[in-house]
Amino acid sequence: xxxxxxxxxxxxxxxxxxxxxxxxxxxxxxxxxxxxxxxxxxxxxxxxxxxxxxxxxxxxxxxxxxxxxxxxxxxxxxxxxxxxxxxxxxxxxxxxxxxxxxxxxxxxxxxxxxxxxxxxxxxxxxxxxxxxxxxxxxxxxxxxxxxxxxxxxxxxxxxxxxxx
Numbered sequence: 001x002x003x004x005x006x007x008x009x010x011x012x013x014x015x016x017x018x019x020x021x022x023x024x025x026x027x028x029x030x031x032x033x034x035x036x037x038x039x040x041x042x043x044x045x046x047x048x049x050x051x052x053x054x055x056x057x058x059x060x061x062x063x064x065x066x067x068x069x070x071x072x073x074x075x076x077x078x079x080x081x082x083x084x085x086x087x088x089x090x091x092x093x094x095x096x097x098x099x100x101x102x103x104x105x106x107x108x109x110x111x112x113x114x115x116x117x118x119x120x121x122x123x124x125x126x127x128x129x130x131x132x133x134x135x136x137x138x139x140x141x142x143x144x145x146x147x148x149x150x151x152x153x154x155x156x157x158x159x160x161x162x163x164x
Contacts (some may be wrong), residue, residue: 008048011057012041019065025120026069029111034131036072040065062125063135066117073113107157115150122147 001009016037023033043064044057051060078084108116114136121132122143129147133140 025124036068039068082130083133103161110157111150115146118146118148
């Protein structure tokens with residue numbers, strides 16, 4: 001195995017689970033999250049030789065993952081499989097707030113993709129407004145407005161769930 005492949009393999013082993021968690025938050029389906037992570041790491045492997053600063057890989061990988069997700073969402077309905085509205089598999093929730101966590105994850109999947117990407121990066125990945133803007137290749141103002149809209153949408157969805 002070459003030194004390049006060994007370095008990539010070590011990075012994949014260290015970071016793929018975290019990226020899978022981010023992908024799940026974006027798409028709401030573990031199988032689709034696996035596919036997104038696979039696509040992102042394939043793109044990363046192809047660019048591995050050209051990347052000089054391997055210590056800054058997390059942002060590059062996260063950006064590739066987000067762009068892969070958003071690009072997939074832009075395709076027409078005929079180009080990707082539709083996901084059932086009722087999830088067939090779910091992550092094991094934390095014991096204390098299991099029900100609330102499931103409700104939140106189900107609501108997050110219903111938020112529009114761009115807003116969901118901003119919410120995941122800002123509040124789950126704990127990225128700053130500037131870092132999120134760089135990852136999504138947009139202005140900081142766009143990140144702020146998408147975050148505000150996304151939070152409003154999420155609150156509305158959660159309020160609907162309380163009424164039920």
